[in-house]
Ligand SMILES: [Zn+2]
């Protein structure tokens with residue numbers, strides 16, 4: 001337990017060395033509020049490093065106290081930051097840690113995929129259709145493996161998709177079913193419009 005990362009503060013130990021996975025959020029730099037919306041400037045934070053994810057993180061000291069008092073509390077005190085603008089092509093993606101891998105549309109297609117991989121194993125993906133002519137983007141589908149839910153992977157994939165075309169007009173369909181519907185219901189995107197002529201003509205369908 002004496003090993004320290006080269007930078008990024010103390011090793012993350014609050015959840016067990018390689019045990020439970022930390023929540024993640026799309027972020028860079030030091031956050032202002034914690035996952036319970038507490039202002040970190042008031043009672044303090046610790047900058048951490050997750051060896052599991054190979055990402056920097058934050059520990060909220062107030063949440064840390066809250067969770068220490070009540071073991072039944074959800075573990076939200078510490079979370080890791082993923083820079084959603086750092087997206088790798090499959091051949092160049094790091095093999096270790098939590099990384100975003102982008103699969104651009106095939107020639108003639110408009111639909112691509114952004115994958116979240118943990119130690120090179122897919123743990124989630126967003127399917128996105130972008131039309132450069134219309135400057136529109138559709139978040140067709142977001143999926144997270146069942147064992148990795150409630151950690152912020154889905155919303156991080158949404159942010160990663162958005163980062164690819166932040167100035168486009170975004171929509172998303174309304175899927176059926178409990179998990180998908182509850183996730184979609186928290187997204188501000190309007191429901192998908194009729195596909196544009198470019199999408200109909202493309203090989204994406
Ligand atoms: Zn907190």
Ligand SMILES: [Zn+2]
Nearest residue numbers: 131134196198
């Ligand atoms: Zn179009």
